[in-house]
Amino acid sequence: MSGDMRRDFRDRDDLITYLREEFPEAVAIDPHVAETRGGRQAAEERLTRIKPGRAYRITRNHIDGEVTRLSPFIRYGVLSLAEVRDFARSQADHVQEIEKFLNELGWRDYFQRVYREMGDGIWTDIEPYKTGFDAHQYEDTLPADIRHGATGVQFVDDFIQELYTTGYLHNHARMWLAAYVVHWRRVKWQAGARWFLEHLLDGDPASNNLSWQWVASTFSHKPYYYNIENVQKYTDKYAGPAEDYGHEDFVGSYDVIAKRLFPNADFRDESSGPGQKASGRHPKRRQHAKRR
Amino acid sequence: MTTIVWIHADNLSPENPVLRAAPGAPAIFVWDDELLLDWRISLKRIVFIYECLLELPVTIRRGDVARELVEFAHAHYANRILTAASPRPRHREICRRVAGLMPKGSRLEVLDEEPFVAYEGKIDLKRFSRYWNTVKRHVLT
Numbered sequence: 001m002s003g004d005m006r007r008d009f010r011d012r013d014d015l016i017t018y019l020r021e022e023f024p025e026a027v028a029i030d031p032h033v034a035e036t037r038g039g040r041q042a043a044e045e046r047l048t049r050i051k052p053g054r055a056y057r058i059t060r061n062h063i064d065g066e067v068t069r070l071s072p073f074i075r076y077g078v079l080s081l082a083e084v085r086d087f088a089r090s091q092a093d094h095v096q097e098i099e100k101f102l103n104e105l106g107w108r109d110y111f112q113r114v115y116r117e118m119g120d121g122i123w124t125d126i127e128p129y130k131t132g133f134d135a136h137q138y139e140d141t142l143p144a145d146i147r148h149g150a151t152g153v154q155f156v157d158d159f160i161q162e163l164y165t166t167g168y169l170h171n172h173a174r175m176w177l178a179a180y181v182v183h184w185r186r187v188k189w190q191a192g193a194r195w196f197l198e199h200l201l202d203g204d205p206a207s208n209n210l211s212w213q214w215v216a217s218t219f220s221h222k223p224y225y226y227n228i229e230n231v232q233k234y235t236d237k238y239a240g241p242a243e244d245y246g247h248e249d250f251v252g253s254y255d256v257i258a259k260r261l262f263p264n265a266d267f268r269d270e271s272s273g274p275g276q277k278a279s280g281r282h283p284k285r286r287q288h289a290k291r292r
Numbered sequence: 293m294t295t296i297v298w299i300h301a302d303n304l305s306p307e308n309p310v311l312r313a314a315p316g317a318p319a320i321f322v323w324d325d326e327l328l329l330d331w332r333i334s335l336k337r338i339v340f341i342y343e344c345l346l347e348l349p350v351t352i353r354r355g356d357v358a359r360e361l362v363e364f365a366h367a368h369y370a371n372r373i374l375t376a377a378s379p380r381p382r383h384r385e386i387c388r389r390v391a392g393l394m395p396k397g398s399r400l401e402v403l404d405e406e407p408f409v410a411y412e413g414k415i416d417l418k419r420f421s422r423y424w425n426t427v428k429r430h431v432l433t
Contacts, residue, residue: 002353002354002355002360003353004351004352004353005323005352005353005354006352007346007352009346015339015342015343015346016339019335019338019339019342020335022354023328023335023338025328025329025332026328026333026334026335026337026338027335029332029333029334029335030334030335030336031334031335032334032335032336033335033336033339034336034339034340036340037340037343038304038339038340038341038342038343038344039343039344039346039347040305040306040307040344040347041347042343043305072340076301076302076303076304076340076341076344077301077302077303077304077305077308077376077405078304078305078344079305080305080308080405080406081408082405082406082407082408083307085408085431095432095433096432099432102431102432103424103428105408106408106409106420106423106424106427106428106431107420108408109408109409109427110417110420110423110424112379113379113415113417113423114417115379115380116379117417119381120381167334167336167337167340194332197331197332197333198331198332198333198334198337199334199336199337200337201336201337201340203333203337205380206379220419
């Protein structure tokens with residue numbers, strides 16, 4: 001039998017000092033501590049500030065939009081989905097006002113159901129890649145420059161730094177990073193998923209892996225990709241000469257980028273027609289990527 | 293029947309149904325050594341979880357979860373372990389091991405939390421759109 005771990009701490013610094021000693025292997029992975037605090041009290045404070053109606057629906061795709069940041073609390077059951085659902089309903093005159101918000105909560109419920117059904121199968125490709133490449137053509141491990149946040153692509157490196165220091169990324173940023181890893185660098189989604197789980201406070205194998213599979217196209221009809229205009233639009237940053245920000249590979253229309261990234265893919269034939277909009281591209285885009 | 297409560301990382305709420313079902317029962321959370329090794333979670337995740345635990349009436353330990361649970365039950369003369377459901381295969385594996393390690397006449401009970409969608413029928417999970425089309429009217433009513 002192991003001994004009891006401590007429960008009495010003078011303050012947060014005292015707790016952190018203790019945990020650094022008790023979990024040196026976690027410190028070795030990354031020593032940062034996030035500002036976000038755990039616990040029901042913090043969860044309830046955050047819950048009371050959500051704006052699940054119009055503000056969420058209209059702004060949630062923007063990196064500074066009215067997202068709730070409840071995900072770490074939901075991940076650990078500090079708040080149940082039912083509690084969040086009921087609170088959101090109490091804020092609306094009509095349930096239709098919060099339909100988009102409930103739909104997004106539904107993603108969490110959906111992923112948990114898939115996890116219950118598939119178990120550790122969520123770590124393997126659910127379907128083949130639709131990128132024109134086979135799985136063996138993707139690297140197994142995350143390149144060092146990505147791990148070090150030193151890719152030279154400014155927005156990518158900024159998001160990696162944010163991931164390390166805060167344990168949080170807006171969903172749009174998660175998708176941009178994931179697509180960069182899988183499609184621009186041709187690395188297996190599993191390597192990226194493992195990396196995210198090291199750092200995300202809300203890291204959950206179901207939501208995380210299945211979203212990576214969705215981006216990769218092993219759990220969707222097509223790969224998710226984007227261009228720099230999409231990043232600029234939803235960050236209000238990174239405007240100016242591409243070489244200043246190292247994002248030359250992200251410049252161009254969706255067709256140009258798709259030809260560059262997926263020269264042998266079938267999906268380009270069926271989708272490269274009029275009517276496509278310059279936004280992150282996917283048939284049934286999930287969550288924050290479809291920020292039009 | 294004397295009960296202990298097993299709190300795991302899917303139910304870190306003081307309002308969770310397991311704690312409500314057994315108010316005052318000794319409760320335990322065990323950091324899973326094998327999982328920590330496997331998942332390589334960084335310090336900020338540990339701190340967040342630990343802060344959640346400090347708001348719960350639980351004893352915190354680290355080691356082999358199944359063994360720690362059975363020993364905790366034994367130390368409290370308990371013959372019933374109550375816990376919350378989880379979709380994780382690791383949870384099922386620990387439950388199986390606990391059941392094998394518990395003395396005869398003891399039992400492990402798993403409670404469900406209130407579901408997001410009160411729908412008992414079959415749901416096609418191949419794509420989110422299929423799931424949502426099935427459950428939407430139950431969520432929006």
